Amino acid sequence: MQFSPQTTILVDAVERHAQRPFAHRSEVALLIELAHKHNGLEMLDQLGFFAKFAHKTQGIMKRIGKDAEGYDKLSKEFADSVEKSKSLLQSLLAHADSGTSEKFQQKFLALTPAAFQNLLSFFHDLSWYKNYLIDSDSPTQPSRQQSSP
Numbered sequence: 001m002q003f004s005p006q007t008t009i010l011v012d013a014v015e016r017h018a019q020r021p022f023a024h025r026s027e028v029a030l031l032i033e034l035a036h037k038h039n040g041l042e043m044l045d046q047l048g049f050f051a052k053f054a055h056k057t058q059g060i061m062k063r064i065g066k067d068a069e070g071y072d073k074l075s076k077e078f079a080d081s082v083e084k085s086k087s088l089l090q091s092l093l094a095h096a097d098s099g100t101s102e103k104f105q106q107k108f109l110a111l112t113p114a115a116f117q118n119l120l121s122f123f124h125d126l127s128w129y130k131n132y133l134i135d136s137d138s139p140t141q142p143s144r145q146q147s148s149p
Contacts, residue, residue, distance in 0.1 A: 007033045017135065018128035023121045027107075028129060030100065031092055038095040047088040048130030051123035054081040058120060085123065 003011075011029045015021055022028055035044035057078040064071060086109060093101045108119045 003029045003033050004036075007036070014129050014132040017132045022125040022128070024118075024125050027104070027122060028125050030096070031089075031126075032129075034092050034095045038092075040092050040095070043088050043091055045130075045133065047085055047092065048126050048133065050081045050085040050088065052127035052130045054078055054085060055120070055123045055127045057081065082119070086119075 007029050010032060011022070011025060014028075015025070031044060031047070035041050057074055061071060061074050061078060064074075089104070089109070093104055096104070106115070108115055108122055
């Protein structure tokens with residue numbers, strides 16, 4: 001899929017904000033493009049929220065270990081946020097062509113350890129998209145309405 005210049009500018013800005021290149025840049029750009037073309041911005045915002053939550057929760061779970069108090073609750077919340085994220089991702093991909101949708105399915109949504117690791121890495125990229133949205137509301141950052149495709 002060819003991305004609009006505005007999508008490329010937005011992804012560039014988010015990567016600068018993250019101070020790192022995305023592991024899944026083209027997939028983040030694709031979701032942004034689909035969301036803007038098909039009135040899915042709210043879904044993309046929700047996906048960013050749940051992806052960020054899952055990413056942060058996974059980090060806490062790793063840090064405290066399975067035997068820590070509250071781990072079971074965190075584990076359930078993590079699983080819930082992953083499922084919500086997958087559902088939102090599927091909804092956004094409903095507007096993609098079948099080949100693109102199939103690639104996402106294989107890379108991120110298949111029931112394999114590799115796909116799950118890819119999904120968690122993708123969540124990390126999406127968490128930076130969400131951070132950018134939060135921080136871009138400040139007067140020193142361009143708003144997403146100004147840089148949206």
